[in-house]
Amino acid sequence: xxxxxxxxxxxxxxxxxxxxxxxxxxxxxxxxxxxxxxxxxxxxxxxxxxxxxxxxxxxxxxxxxxxxxxxxxxxxxxxxxxxxxxxxxxxxxxxxxxxxxxxxxxxxxxxxxxxxxxxxxxxxxxxxxxxxxxxxxxxxxxxxxxxxxxxxxxxxxxxxxxxxxxxxxxxxxxxxxxxx
Numbered sequence: 001x002x003x004x005x006x007x008x009x010x011x012x013x014x015x016x017x018x019x020x021x022x023x024x025x026x027x028x029x030x031x032x033x034x035x036x037x038x039x040x041x042x043x044x045x046x047x048x049x050x051x052x053x054x055x056x057x058x059x060x061x062x063x064x065x066x067x068x069x070x071x072x073x074x075x076x077x078x079x080x081x082x083x084x085x086x087x088x089x090x091x092x093x094x095x096x097x098x099x100x101x102x103x104x105x106x107x108x109x110x111x112x113x114x115x116x117x118x119x120x121x122x123x124x125x126x127x128x129x130x131x132x133x134x135x136x137x138x139x140x141x142x143x144x145x146x147x148x149x150x151x152x153x154x155x156x157x158x159x160x161x162x163x164x165x166x167x168x169x170x171x172x173x174x175x176x177x178x179x180x
Contacts, residue, residue, distance in 0.1 A: 003028035004173030008051035010165045025050025027171050041080035043090060049074040051167045064107045072096045076131045088135040094148060096127040128152045142175040
């Protein structure tokens with residue numbers, strides 16, 4: 001079991017003048033450590049993960065702010081390299097499935113909140129990403145840090161495209177492992 005926090009933001013792949021500020025959210029779920037010898041292993045996880053960003057700007061002379069929170073089910077599949085008993089280095093790929101998105105827009109004195117819940121039966125509509133991380137193992141306690149970023153979205157019909165704005169986040173969790 002593990003729980004912690006994401007510190008996320010979005011980045012513009014085309015490098016235009018979009019500026020966003022980071023946002024914090026919950027991260028938690030389960031993981032499994034599968035050994036493949038003394039120094040290698042595989043670590044799949046299933047996490048509920050909140051990401052998002054904050055942004056401000058001006059439209060027709062009035063200022064606005066936007067705060068977006070997206071909730072995903074993240075499923076990273078990572079290769080473990082265990083150079084020492086207390087240290088595990090991780091690297092791999094991640095599948096992310098969007099559950100909902102909440103936008104809070106403040107324009108002048110007006111605040112509008114809108115939430116979309118996604119009921120998508122096509123599991124191929126997802127985001128593919130990359131993960132790098134480290135676990136510090138102290139008996140049954142595991143302290144984890146990761147850097148993650150989205151790479152590509154799959155449309156579900158077999159084609160894929162690169163979204164202009166992608167998630168990037170740091171994740172810190174504390175976990176409990178039943179076997180050491």
